[in-house]
Amino acid sequence: xxxxxxxxxxxxxxxxxxxxxxxxxxxxxxLFCAGRDAAVWRFLxxxxxxxxxxxxxxxxxxxxxxxxxxxxxxxxxxxxxxAIAGSSSYLDVQRAHRGLEIGWTWLAPAYQRTHVxxxxxxxxxSHAFDVLGAARVQFKTDARNxxxxxxxxxxxxxxxGTLRKHRLLPDGGVRDSAYYSIIDTEWSGGVREHVRxxxxxxxxxxxx
Numbered sequence: 476x477x478x479x480x481x482x483x484x485x486x487x488x489x490x491x492x493x494x495x496x497x498x499x500x501x502x503x504x505x506l507f508c509a510g511r512d513a514a515v516w517r518f519l520x521x522x523x524x525x526x527x528x529x530x531x532x533x534x535x536x537x538x539x540x541x542x543x544x545x546x547x548x549x550x551x552x553x554x555x556x557x558a559i560a561g562s563s564s565y566l567d568v569q570r571a572h573r574g575l576e577i578g579w580t581w582l583a584p585a586y587q588r589t590h591v592x593x594x595x596x597x598x599x600x601s602h603a604f605d606v607l608g609a610a611r612v613q614f615k616t617d618a619r620n621x622x623x624x625x626x627x628x629x630x631x632x633x634x635x636g637t638l639r640k641h642r643l644l645p646d647g648g649v650r651d652s653a654y655y656s657i658i659d660t661e662w663s664g665g666v667r668e669h670v671r672x673x674x675x676x677x678x679x680x681x682x683x
Contacts, residue, residue, distance in 0.1 A: 480570075481570050481573040481607055481608055481609065482570060482607070483547050483565045483568055483575060483603070483607055484547065485497030485498075485541070485547055486602070488549075488598040488599070488602055489554075489598070490594045490597065490598060490674065491554070492553070492554050492555060492590060492591075492594055493551060493552065493553065493554060493560075493590075493591055493594035493595060493598065494551075494552040494554055495549040495550070495551060495552070495563070495595065495598050495599070496549060496550045496552060497547070497548070497549060497550075498534055498537050498538065498541075498548035498549055498550050498562060498564075499534065499538070499550075500531050500534050500535070502530075502534065502550040502559060503527050503528075503530040503531040503534055504527045504530070505550070505558065505559030506524060506530040506533070506534070506550065506559055506561075506562065507524045507526060507527045507529070507530040508558075508559070508583075509558075509559050509560060509561050509562075509582070509583035509586075510523060510524040510530070510561065510562075510581060510583065511523055511524055511525075512583070512584055514584065515561075515581050515582070515583065515584065516581070517620075518616065518617035518619070518620045518623070518650070519579070519581060520642060520644065520645065521533075521645060522645055534548075537564065537579075544568060544570075545566070545567065545568055546564055546565060546566050546568070547564060547565040547568075548562065548563075548564045548579075549562060549563050549564065549599075550562055551563060551582070551586075551591060551595055553586065553591060560582055560583055560585075560586040560591050561580070561581045561582035561583055561586060561591075562579065562580070562581060563577065563578075563579060563580040563581075563595055563599065564577070564578060564579040564580075565577065565599070565603070566578045566579060567613075572610065572611070573607075573608060573609050573610040573611070574609060574610060574611040574612070574613070575603060575609060575611075575612060575613075576612070576613045576614065576615065577596070577599050577600070577603075577612060577613075577614055578614060578615060580592070580595070587622075588622070590674075592626060593630070593670070593673050593674055594674055596630055596670065597670050597671065597673075597674045600612060600630075600657065600662070600667075600670060601667070601670075604657075604659055604662045604663075604667070605667075609659065610658065610659050611656055611657075611658050611659070612656065612657050612658075613635075613654060613655065613656040614627050614632055614654070614655045614656070615638075615652045615653065615654050615655070616652065616653055616655075617650045617651070617652065617653075618637050618650070618651040618652065618653040619650070619651075624653060624655075627655045628655075629673070630657075630666070630669070630670050630673065631657060631661065631665070631666035631669050631670065632655035632656060632657050633655060633656055633657070633661070634653065634654075634655050635654040635655060635656055636653075636654055637651050637652065637653045637654070638651065638652045638654065639651050
């Protein structure tokens with residue numbers, strides 16, 4: 476049963492292969508190892524993590540935003556080896572409207588297009604809808620990021636449209652943002668079972 480108030484807070488979420496831990500400075504070294512490749516950040520509004528201190532500064536930025544109630548950040552842990560695979564967040568939390576965004580998701584190259592992202596999305600979606608009682612979960616991505624767009628369609632999200640010239644990028648470019656969403660009736664009407672099947676089908680841990 477969903478809880479009575481819609482209030483996302485830091486919490487540990489776990490499957491048999493992936494754990495999401497509330498983001499903290501203890502994760503900084505592992506985040507740097509996962510996020511030092513510039514390719515990881517191609518479609519995100521900052522550059523690669525330069526060292527562990529830079530990773531700590533980034534964690535501080537996330538936790539400061541978390542203190543306002545607008546974000547909940549997570550470190551993504553590969554339970555097979557204990558390594559940090561990347562990070563994801565609940566963003567743009569709309570308590571009065573029971574809505575939030577899943578975003579700022581990034582993975583080390585070795586974990587991209589593997590079971591890790593599917594497990595991560597399952598944990599965040601099932602917690603949002605089945606525990607918190609969300610009415611709507613949205614996603615946005617750079618419109619050029621075809622890998623992300625395919626992944627969102629694969630989990631059953633609906634494309635809603637593209638905001639043109641939505642964000643300025645660190646390199647001086649401008650990005651269009653493609654928006655997707657899942658609503659509560661879609662989740663209970665088949666998307667939950669669809670994502671669960673994707674998780675079950677990816678337990679071998681291979682590339683998807």
